[in-house]
Amino acid sequence: xxxxxxxxxxxxxxxxxxxxxxxxxxxxxxxxxxxxxxxxxxxxxxxxxxxxxxxxxxxxxxxxxxxxxxxxxxxxxxxxxxxxxxxxxxxxxxxxxxxxxxxxxxxxxxxxxxxxxxxxxxxxxxxxxxxxxxxxxxxxxxxxxxxxxxxxxxxxxxxxxxxxxxxxxxxxxxxxxxxxxxxxxxxxxxxxxxxxxxxxxxxxxxxxxxxxxxxxxxxxxxxxxxx
Numbered sequence: 001x002x003x004x005x006x007x008x009x010x011x012x013x014x015x016x017x018x019x020x021x022x023x024x025x026x027x028x029x030x031x032x033x034x035x036x037x038x039x040x041x042x043x044x045x046x047x048x049x050x051x052x053x054x055x056x057x058x059x060x061x062x063x064x065x066x067x068x069x070x071x072x073x074x075x076x077x078x079x080x081x082x083x084x085x086x087x088x089x090x091x092x093x094x095x096x097x098x099x100x101x102x103x104x105x106x107x108x109x110x111x112x113x114x115x116x117x118x119x120x121x122x123x124x125x126x127x128x129x130x131x132x133x134x135x136x137x138x139x140x141x142x143x144x145x146x147x148x149x150x151x152x153x154x155x156x157x158x159x160x161x162x163x164x165x166x167x168x169x170x171x172x173x174x175x176x177x178x179x180x181x182x183x184x185x186x187x188x189x190x191x192x193x194x195x196x197x198x199x200x201x202x203x204x205x206x207x208x209x210x211x212x213x214x215x216x217x218x219x220x221x222x223x224x225x226x227x
Contacts (some may be wrong), residue, residue, distance in 0.1 A: 004180040004190055010196055014203035021210045023129040030150035038096045041087050043209055046106035050114050052077055054129055061126035068172035072182050086164040094161040109208040116205060120198060125189050131198020135178055135206055
């Protein structure tokens with residue numbers, strides 16, 4: 001079994017727990033509201049805006065024996081630049097407040113996830129960040145592309161409000177194969193464990209981000225409140 005296959009197998013419980021978060025299950029069924037979608041974009045922007053700085057920090061913290069990984073990180077950086085701007089554009093088209101999001105602070109769960117990423121690089125093992133990459137890109141491929149059409153249909157918003165979900169999800173399909181090739185070259189168990197431990201933690205942290213988002217209010221509840 002390749003290391004990437006082992007990583008997928010070993011993180012099955014954490015991945016299942018993330019996918020079982022109610023608001024994710026709602027979105028996969030097309031049950032969504034504009035406030036929920038705006039809240040998702042609002043929390044996506046902070047961690048996506050840190051992707052490039054985190055990749056650079058991880059690259060620079062790699063020990064000399066892992067210097068062969070640095071060109072891959074350089075490629076990742078080039079491909080990730082500007083993705084945070086997609087989110088701000090989506091917010092604007094969907095009726096949100098991009099300037100307010102940029103000036104504001106993320107929710108505690110989002111801030112903790114970002115802080116853990118930096119802490120793992122600086123205090124732990126830099127490859128723990130690849131656990132975050134595994135979680136975010138894998139989730140993007142598994143959920144974003146599948147949910148985008150359902151969400152758009154439910155909200156009636158134009159294509160311009162979904163650039164992040166669709167473009168990022170499509171790009172991450174390519175990234176996941178490159179990621180597998182990259183981590184499969186790791187031959188020291190300590191390096192592999194750093195990736196695995198990072199992935200397990202980031203599944204939990206990312207699930208908490210989604211748990212903090214407002215779920216759509218059922219139509220019956222809307223009607224009761226109006227009465």
